[in-house]
Amino acid sequence: MRYLDLKNREKIGLEYLINNLTTISPYGNQKKRNIAPIEDAETLKEIFDHLEFFIKRCQNNKKEIQKIELLLMKLKNISNIVLNLQKGKILDEVELFELKINIMIFMEIKSISNDIFLKDFHLVDLNSIIDILDPGTKKIPTFHIYNEYSKKLKDIRNKKSEIEKLIFSTKDNELQIKLKEERREIVVLENCEESKVKIDISKKLISYTSNIFIDINKVKDIDFTLAKAKLSIKYGASRPTIGEHIEFIGMFNPEILETLKVKNQEFQKLDILLKNGNTILTGANMGGKSVILKTLTLNLILAQMGFYVFSDHATIPILNFIQFLSDDIQDISKGLSSFGAEIMKLREITGCLTTYDKGFIALDEFARGTNPSEGKKFVKGLSNYMKDFDSFSIMATHYDGVVDDLTPHYQVVGLKNINFDSLKRKIDLNNKNSISLIQKHMDYSIEKIHSNFEVPKDALNVATLIGIDENLKNIIKNLY
Amino acid sequence: MNTKKMITSLFPYNSVSIIGMEKNSGKTTTLNYILKILKGTKVIGLTSIGRDGEDCDRVTNTHKPKIYVEKGSIVATAKNLLCKCDITKEILATTGISTPMGEIIIMRALSNGFVDVAGPSYNSALIKVRDLMLGFGCDLVLIDGALNRKGSAGNLVSEATILATGASFSPDLTKVVEESSHNVKMLKLPRCSEKIADLTKQILKTGRIGFIDTQSNIEVLDLPTSLNSHREIIDAVKPNHKFLILGGAVSKGLIESIIQNRELFKSFTIIIEDGTKIFIDSNLYHKLSMIPVNLEVLDSINLLCLTCNPTSPYGYSFESEKFCELLKTSIDIDVIDVVGGLL
Numbered sequence: 001m002r003y004l005d006l007k008n009r010e011k012i013g014l015e016y017l018i019n020n021l022t023t024i025s026p027y028g029n030q031k032k033r034n035i036a037p038i039e040d041a042e043t044l045k046e047i048f049d050h051l052e053f054f055i056k057r058c059q060n061n062k063k064e065i066q067k068i069e070l071l072l073m074k075l076k077n078i079s080n081i082v083l084n085l086q087k088g089k090i091l092d093e094v095e096l097f098e099l100k101i102n103i104m105i106f107m108e109i110k111s112i113s114n115d116i117f118l119k120d121f122h123l124v125d126l127n128s129i130i131d132i133l134d135p136g137t138k139k140i141p142t143f144h145i146y147n148e149y150s151k152k153l154k155d156i157r158n159k160k161s162e163i164e165k166l167i168f169s170t171k172d173n174e175l176q177i178k179l180k181e182e183r184r185e186i187v188v189l190e191n192c193e194e195s196k197v198k199i200d201i202s203k204k205l206i207s208y209t210s211n212i213f214i215d216i217n218k219v220k221d222i223d224f225t226l227a228k229a230k231l232s233i234k235y236g237a238s239r240p241t242i243g244e245h246i247e248f249i250g251m252f253n254p255e256i257l258e259t260l261k262v263k264n265q266e267f268q269k270l271d272i273l274l275k276n277g278n279t280i281l282t283g284a285n286m287g288g289k290s291v292i293l294k295t296l297t298l299n300l301i302l303a304q305m306g307f308y309v310f311s312d313h314a315t316i317p318i319l320n321f322i323q324f325l326s327d328d329i330q331d332i333s334k335g336l337s338s339f340g341a342e343i344m345k346l347r348e349i350t351g352c353l354t355t356y357d358k359g360f361i362a363l364d365e366f367a368r369g370t371n372p373s374e375g376k377k378f379v380k381g382l383s384n385y386m387k388d389f390d391s392f393s394i395m396a397t398h399y400d401g402v403v404d405d406l407t408p409h410y411q412v413v414g415l416k417n418i419n420f421d422s423l424k425r426k427i428d429l430n431n432k433n434s435i436s437l438i439q440k441h442m443d444y445s446i447e448k449i450h451s452n453f454e455v456p457k458d459a460l461n462v463a464t465l466i467g468i469d470e471n472l473k474n475i476i477k478n479l480y
Numbered sequence: 481m482n483t484k485k486m487i488t489s490l491f492p493y494n495s496v497s498i499i500g501m502e503k504n505s506g507k508t509t510t511l512n513y514i515l516k517i518l519k520g521t522k523v524i525g526l527t528s529i530g531r532d533g534e535d536c537d538r539v540t541n542t543h544k545p546k547i548y549v550e551k552g553s554i555v556a557t558a559k560n561l562l563c564k565c566d567i568t569k570e571i572l573a574t575t576g577i578s579t580p581m582g583e584i585i586i587m588r589a590l591s592n593g594f595v596d597v598a599g600p601s602y603n604s605a606l607i608k609v610r611d612l613m614l615g616f617g618c619d620l621v622l623i624d625g626a627l628n629r630k631g632s633a634g635n636l637v638s639e640a641t642i643l644a645t646g647a648s649f650s651p652d653l654t655k656v657v658e659e660s661s662h663n664v665k666m667l668k669l670p671r672c673s674e675k676i677a678d679l680t681k682q683i684l685k686t687g688r689i690g691f692i693d694t695q696s697n698i699e700v701l702d703l704p705t706s707l708n709s710h711r712e713i714i715d716a717v718k719p720n721h722k723f724l725i726l727g728g729a730v731s732k733g734l735i736e737s738i739i740q741n742r743e744l745f746k747s748f749t750i751i752i753e754d755g756t757k758i759f760i761d762s763n764l765y766h767k768l769s770m771i772p773v774n775l776e777v778l779d780s781i782n783l784l785c786l787t788c789n790p791t792s793p794y795g796y797s798f799e800s801e802k803f804c805e806l807l808k809t810s811i812d813i814d815v816i817d818v819v820g821g822l823l
Contacts (some may be wrong), residue, residue: 093571142570352769
């Protein structure tokens with residue numbers, strides 16, 4: 001898939017977000033399951049305009065929005081009924097009931113939403129359908145084949161009612177059997193006349209089907225955009241500017257933010273700027289390189305799908321593909337080792353690179369499954385290869401010496417500014433919580449490295465903090 | 481019991497279920513009888529658990545009576561059966577509950593007529609349908625319980641229950657009376673004490689099967705149901721255990737295993753959720769009480785009366801008076817002959 005496969009969508013937290021999107025009606029839910037990235041800048045801008053408008057409405061017209069939401073809750077999916085009608089099928093009374101009820105709700109929504117929403121979201125008038133399905137203008141949310149539809153039906157039903165009274169009052173068994181027989185005949189007549197009425201009504205309704213579909217789509221858009229607006233408000237997401245490069249200031253990941261919130265911790269917001277070509281990301285173990293790649297990819301695909309992004313400010317280009325190579329792909333079912341699976345994925349990525357103009361690729365610890373001296377060559381080679389394309393790529397790596405002066409290089413600050421001995425003492429006092437203490441002191445922010453720095457050698461430090469056999473540590477230390 | 485008494489006994493309730501001991505025990509006849517005596521006094525809602533009320537019994541191929549409702553009644557049935565209901569129908573709601581015969585639809589009868597009722601087949605959906613009908617202005621929802629679906633008599637679903645018995649159960653009059661009285665006994669099993677009820681609820685919160693010992697400590701077994709877990713349950717018994725708590729349905733097999741291991745269960749009390757959850761005959765119950773093992777329930781069922789149908793659709797019938805007389809002497813609740821008239 002051009003915009004991430006399902007596994008990666010889940011991995012970067014897209015599934016989590018979509019599940020958190022609170023669409024209410026069956027139409028909104030349907031739209032939620034089929035969100036596609038948009039490749040046209042104008043369309044995307046328009047969607048952002050709509051979203052901006054809806055966010056304002058959610059904040060300023062709370063009462064009306066609440067009413068609309070209550071109405072959305074009552075809706076059932078009548079698409080199939082309308083389709084059947086369009087095909088010329090005669091609707092039965094239950095289908096006519098569903099149609100009537102749902103269109104009554106549509107009109108209630110219209111009476112509120114047309115006043116507060118943009119013209120693109122205005123529902124069309126379907127009151128003529130209600131007139132057909134409510135001949136007595138009783139405005140009650142029920143339906144039956146009303147007497148008003150046919151004089152003949154009314155007469156038949158009067159006869160039925162008379163005979164029922166007779167049946168009840170008759171004590172004579174034989175007469176009762178005779179009356180029941182008579183009633184049965186009347187019931188048949190009633191059924192025939194009801195069928196005629198149903199044919200009549202269905203024919204009359206055919207001409208309205210395209211208008212019903214218009215309103216179904218409007219309701220779908222209202223529900224979906226409302227859900228997006230609520231999500232944006234919940235996390236303080238912001239509208240991205242469509243530009244030529246990728247830039248996020250104060251970027252965060254809502255899923256991890258929620259997890260940290262439970263632990264009473266905060267997400268350290270990130271600033272990052274990506275220009276065409278490759279960017280390298282290095283950093284200490286446990287420094288959150290993978291989280292950075294995931295968060296960046298998540299925000300890019302969300303923006304492309306017409307969502308606000310989880311960042312204080314953002315610029316995004318229109319991307320023709322988004323690819324993510326995670327650090328733990330392995331397809332045992334296909335008999336592939338992690339390196340084999342990586343190369344398969346790489347083939348897909350280079351395919352995208354050569355086919356489409358502009359895309360985004362995130363590579364997490366590429367070639368880590370093979371021996372380091374060869375792996376390094378792969379990473380360096382790939383980095384050089386990407387320079388020739390207009391696409392954006394970011395590679396997180398442990399390998400030294402991959403970065404030349406021309407390749408932009410970000411580094412997780414990590415434990416660089418920490419007084420190592422004092423942290424070690426703290427951990428020694430409280431051995432059980434070593435991991436959470438390291439996490440607490442880890443600086444997850446990233447900084448741009450301008451000269452050709454070495455990859456930080458924090459592995460031994462982190463291992464020492466977590467706790468490693470003293471002799472083993474000394475042996476390793478001597479090898480440095 | 482006379483008509484007046486029957487009407488008065490139904491009056492305090494919003495929902496009453498009718499359950500049968502066997503197919504053709506006269507449930508529909510009982511239902512029609514109730515509909516007739518309540519005519520004009522209450523707005524009746526009607527539904528069933530699962531499918532019932534066929535023209536012809538699908539299992540035994542015998543003729544079945546139809547349900548006749550009065551104008552104004554509210555009926556919940558599956559969509560595919562609407563064509564078999566000859567009332568003039570006003571559709572009130574579609575419930576979103578699907579059954580093999582289509583979605584459950586709630587309608588109002590705009591004329592008198594025959595209806596074919598098939599309601600939801602599980603309790604939570606039945607409760608939803610019941611509440612919707614009450615919301616549409618029903619005074620009393622009658623639930624027709626299908627074959628062996630005694631679950632509808634549970635307190636969550638209906639406030640009171642009527643049990644229907646009849647000649648169709650067996651050609652042997654003594655056997656019918658014995659099993660009817662046994663069924664009444666099961667439905668009217670005594671409620672356990674407040675203290676034990678609290679402990680039982682605690683057990684049922686975390687699991688389905690458990691024990692309470694003499695010191696009121698609880699032990700929950702890691703079993704999803706008591707069905708097919710006889711061995712595990714028996715192996716878990718300890719000398720200081722006093723109560724065995726069985727959530728969900730209790731099968732004949734488990735009770736047989738308990739009887740075989742009678743030494744372990746001496747002076748035990750078995751607590752079940754309610755009298756509809758146990759499926760044993762009078763013989764087995766007798767053996768159980770000989771150990772002795774007590775049987776108690778968490779929720780007792782409000783059994784209003786027993787109705788009897790002395791005629792069997794298989795072509796024989798009992799002498800109505802004798803049948804009712806025998807039932808009355810062996811059962812301490814009211815007995816009504818819904819075919820032959822009132823007693």
